[in-house]
Amino acid sequence: MSTIAWIGLGHMGAPMTAHLVAAGHTVRGVDVNPAAAEAAAARGVQVVGSIREALDGADACFTSLPKPEHVRLVYGGEDGVFAHATPGTLLLDTSTVDVDTSHWCHDEAAARGLSFVDAPISGGTAGAEAHTLTFMLGGRPDDVARAADLVAPMAGNVIRCGEAGAGIAAKLVNNMMLFISVMAMSEGSQLAEQLGLDAKVFWDVASVSSGSSWAMRTWYPVPGVVEKAAANNNFEPTFSVDLARKDCGLAVQAGEATGVHLPAAELALAQLDELIAEGLGGKDCTLVAKLASPDGTLRGYDPSRDAAPAASAPTSVPASA
Template sequence: MSPVIAFVGLGHMGAPMAANLVKAGYRVVGHDLVPDAVDAAVAAGVEAAPSAVAAAADADIVLTMLPAGRHVRALYQDAGLLAAARPGTLFVDCSTIDVADARAAHQAAVAAGHLAVDAPVSGGVMGAEAGTLTFMVGGDEAAFARAEPLLAAMGKKAVHCGAAGAGQAAKICNNMILGVSMIAVSEAFVLGESLGLSHQALYDVASTASGQCWALSVNCPVPGPVPGSPANRDYRPGFAAPLMAKDLGLAANAVRAGGVDAELGLRAAALYAAFAEGAGAGEDFSGIVRAIRERSGQQPADHHQAADDQQPLDDQKDQPS
């Protein structure tokens, strides 16, 4: 028989992840503090539980997707989730939280007689819905092996990054790269506008040259060149700017704690924090291009007109995984 899964946290990411587990044949018992989130999950085949503790009581695996480390630690210990679970239960935390919090939660789970992994995700809401998430996993080999089939039902790849906390470490390092690169790509487009270069011309060159990166080829921050990017939906997320600000804040904390010289990472964290608190509060993180353009005193160029009316140089761009 398939293991019974308790799923706590049925928000924008958790709900489609839980639905994919149901599609894979798992019995999923879920809980969320928001009644509408529970109702939506029930419509997708999830069984509702009156509390997180009730959901965990008969589960073989407890999966959490929560906003911050304090919520995970409070749920595990203060709310009694670890005490309610049967000995040997596997705890899989897919939240993106501080490495120290992940390690503390792992230690508490092991001390209570359970297995545990931290398994933050990359891929956003679209990846959660499509079942194409990438999981970055921290924990011992036995726990990872037990979690792997579950993760395969929700994503396309699970990487065992090392011991407890290593999954969170990989996540914040990856998103520091993403945040810095999105700012660089956005600055390049605004510079191109100031020089009279069309969006399409810059995209056609950079996407087939050394400037190629995910922030350009998949999540292009200007409308036109990549039809599926949030820029073509008025920057509707996608990966929301406040979430990028959160992740870069975690990276910045780790940079300072480790004494790492990471000027671009710290600057990206500051820029996204300001953007998320202002105009970017409800936008995709690629919307930062508009903040850069505004600070530059520029108006957006006509993104529909390619330079010299040329066609794209390459209609089949390689897409990074």
């Protein structure tokens, strides 16, 4: 079994590390959020106070962080991963970042004689809890093969996408398609409501017909239809508006860099921005359904149950994902 350093013990990192512990690995974790660290400790993670302590003698180091700037800080900072990793330590980043940041990680690691794999994930918090995540791996073949063995306890699917940056490129395109699907599902759900269709009956129709999508089957934005959908919990986040906006923005940025026209993705991004402007960045991304509602209200969402408008996540510290 391996000793694994893990930086970022949030909504994704905590359940993922728990599966590694259950598989017999020793996991040493770091997080700036005391509550996140405490929750991970309850799952068997050895919480330590610094990246240096986590990396001491580690066979591998995973990072699970919200934004590209956090990744660059955690890896390249004075007391960061690059400062303390040794050549035998495999570095894996599960965060969703821009392609340039992923290539920066690969290049900086190589310059120091270190091995790095971009290892973004798909499947959300439900997949993290159920160890059914899809891992998209990019890097040198030998490093990717080693990474595939390490991620197995957390994964339902492990896909070797290609060379450096291929994993994150696949993730950005996949998530862009997801947010477009969320927009389609949102509009469809509200039109079905206004036409008087029973929500569950319509869902039964669409789930086996051409309107089906992963988003519709998993996140349908009407309460009482899909058990784990955020609509059943006042749209508390399974995938927050803030993080969705970040991922969708990175995909639009990639489209601009490559000359690909992405009008649907740009519209999805504009809708996420509209929710953030309303102070709803901390709610679930499927709350975009309220933008399709005739009067802006949404069955399953009661704003009075929010203690305060949900604020966007801070970007000045390496908070966990």
